[in-house]
Amino acid sequence: MTDTLISPIYGSLGSLIIDDIVYEDGTKETNILGGAGIYAIYGMRIWINSPESKKIGYIAQEGFDHPLDIVKQLERLDITLRRQQHANLHTTRGLNTFGPNDHRDFEYIHPIIRLTAQDPPDSWIKSLRVMHLICSPERAIEIVTEWRERGGTSTAFIWEPVPWSCLAECYEMVCEAAKLVDILTPNHEEAAALLGNPKLDPETCAKKLYNAIDSNTNIVIRSGKLGAVVTTHNNTTEWVPAYWKEHDSDKIRDVTGAGNAFCGGLCIGWVASNGDAVMAARYGAVSASYIVEQVGLPTLKDNNQWNEGPSAQERLQKIL
Numbered sequence: 291m292t293d294t295l296i297s298p299i300y301g302s303l304g305s306l307i308i309d310d311i312v313y314e315d316g317t318k319e320t321n322i323l324g325g326a327g328i329y330a331i332y333g334m335r336i337w338i339n340s341p342e343s344k345k346i347g348y349i350a351q352e353g354f355d356h357p358l359d360i361v362k363q364l365e366r367l368d369i370t371l372r373r374q375q376h377a378n379l380h381t382t383r384g385l386n387t388f389g390p391n392d393h394r395d396f397e398y399i400h401p402i403i404r405l406t407a408q409d410p411p412d413s414w415i416k417s418l419r420v421m422h423l424i425c426s427p428e429r430a431i432e433i434v435t436e437w438r439e440r441g442g443t444s445t446a447f448i449w450e451p452v453p454w455s456c457l458a459e460c461y462e463m464v465c466e467a468a469k470l471v472d473i474l475t476p477n478h479e480e481a482a483a484l485l486g487n488p489k490l491d492p493e494t495c496a497k498k499l500y501n502a503i504d505s506n507t508n509i510v511i512r513s514g515k516l517g518a519v520v521t522t523h524n525n526t527t528e529w530v531p532a533y534w535k536e537h538d539s540d541k542i543r544d545v546t547g548a549g550n551a552f553c554g555g556l557c558i559g560w561v562a563s564n565g566d567a568v569m570a571a572r573y574g575a576v577s578a579s580y581i582v583e584q585v586g587l588p589t590l591k592d593n594n595q596w597n598e599g600p601s602a603q604e605r606l607q608k609i610l
Contacts, residue, residue: 296341296342296344296345296370297345297370297413297414297416297417298344298345298346298347298369298370298414298417298418299345299417299418299419299420299561300334300345300346300347300418300419300420300554300557300558300561301346301347301348301410301414301418301420301421301422302326302327302330302331302334302348302421302422302423302424302554302557303327303405303406303407303409303421303422303423303424303425303433304325304326304327304328304329304330304405304422304423304424304450304550305325305326305327305328305351305382305402305403305404305405305424306323306324306325306327306328306350306351306381306382307324307325307326307328307382307383307384307402308321308322308323308324308357308360308381308382308383308384309322309323309324309383309384309385309386310322310383310384310385310386310399311386311387311388311585312385312386312387312388313388314388314389314390321357321359321360322586323360323363323364323586323587324384324546324547324586324587325382326424326450326547326550327348327405327422327424327550328348328547328587329547329548329550329551329554329581329587330422330424330550330551330553330554330557331346331348331367331369331554332367332547332551332554332577332580332581332587332588333550333551333552333553333554333555333557333558333574333577333578333581334346334554334555334557334558334577335367335369335554335590336551336554336555336576336577336580336588336596336602337555337558337573337576337577337602337603338558339594340368340594341368343367343368343369344368344369344370345370346367346369346370347369347370347371347372347410347414347418348364348369348370348371348372349372349373349374349405349409349410350364350371350372350373350374351374351376351381351382351403351404351405352373352374352375352376352381353375353376353379353380353381353382353400353403354375354376354377354378354379354380355380355381356375356381357381360381361373366590367590372411374409376403379400379403380400381400381403382398382400382401382402382403383398383399383400384396384397384398384399385397385398385399386546394546406432406433406436407432407433407434407436407437407440408436408440412440412441415437415440415441415442415445416441416442418442418445419444419445419446419561420445420446420447420448420472420557420560420561421437421445421446421447421448421557422448422450422553422554422556422557423447423448423449423450423471424449424450424451424452424550424553425449425451425452426451426452426454426455427451427455427460427463427464427466427467427468428463428467430447430449430451430467430470430471431466431467431470434447434467434470434471435470446472446473446560446565447470447471447472447473448471448472448473448475448553448556448557448560449467449468449471449473449474449475450475450476450549450550450553451464451467451474451476451480451484453480456476456480456481456483456484457483457484458483458484458485458486460484461484461485461486461502464484465499465502465503468499468503468505468507469503469504469505469507471507472506472507472508472560472565473507473508473509473510473556473560473567473570474499474503474507474508474509474510475509475510475511475512475552475553475556476511476512477511477512477513477514477549478492478495478511478512478513478514478516481495481496481499481511482495484499485498485499492511492513492516492518492519493511493519493527493529495511495519496509496510496511496519496520496521496527497521497527499511499521500521500525505523506523507523508520508521508522508523508567509521510556510567510570510571510574512549512552512574514532514545514548515532515534515535515536515542516529516532517529517530517531517532517575518530518532518552518571518574518575520567520568520571522567522568523567528568530568530571530572530574530575530609531575531609532575532578532579533575533576533578533579533605533608533609534579534582534583541582541583542582542583543582543583543584543585544582544584544585544586545581545582546581546585547581547587548578548581548582549578551574551577551578551580551581552574552575552577552578553574554574554577555570555573555574555575555576555577555578556570556571556573556574557570558570558573558577559571559572559573559574572606572609572610573602573606575609576602576605576606576609577602579605580596580597580602583597584597
């Protein structure tokens with residue numbers, strides 16, 4: 291466990307998963323750091339240089355078989371990292387199998403060790419200004435309710451519903467949970483499935499969800515190369531462009547985790563803009579841009595440069 295004098299203000303309750311990957315040609319890679327929470331944390335870290343990066347907090351759930359290389363990779367991020375170790379459990383592990391036309395199958399080798407609202411220490415409950423969630427609507431209600439009961443009244447929540455809860459039969463429960471969060475952010479396919487009509491365009495999805503939830507919740511529909519459409523709490527709708535667009539296909543290698551990293555960028559942008567969902571989505575677009583440039587997580591260079599640059603702030607200026 292690593293504690294610092296800097297209290298975290300950004301966090302994620304998403305999962306850490308160690309991935310094994312089998313490519314279409316039969317080649318394999320093992321012990322690849324991943325998971326929705328990790329991609330969200332990277333989406334945050336891209337914006338904040340060390341040592342200010344300690345403002346990002348994450349709890350890593352580790353089983354008895356947790357690889358040391360994974361620990362070292364997380365420690366290099368220089369965030370506020372708490373290692374929660376489970377002597378009787380395997381670290382969460384998944385198998386990704388690639389097929390023709392970029393098809394990917396996923397299955398758990400070892401099940402998720404979930405984070406809950408009871409896991410962060412009391413100091414985080416007081417310091418965190420924004421928290422990323424990726425979970426079912428039932429868990430979103432449970433987490434936010436327990437967080438508030440613990441005294442976290444000033445924390446904003448950005449909720450990414452899990453794909454299997456974005457079904458028409460879950461619609462009422464998703465709307466109920468969404469009233470408790472500051473941003474609801476499914477992707478376009480998930481939003482359309484939730485609304486029971488796969489032909490709905492992203493903007494229509496955003497407006498329908500906003501009207502159904504009838505609260506101060508902002509809606510951000512992530513739409514890949516098209517960007518994201520945002521309907522804000524005052525019922526205005528605006529498109530935010532992606533950083534890498536369709537004609538930049540040579541820059542896009544793998545979109546795995548891009549949506550999670552987008553949500554990490556949303557967290558940074560939410561705080562930086564004092565709760566402006568449109569501006570926050572621009573931060574999200576920049577975070578996603580680094581994720582798609584390679585298979586796996588982006589590379590942090592010694593001089594706080596990610597991949598080959600340019601910096602997150604420079605990329606942001608290009609889409610303002």
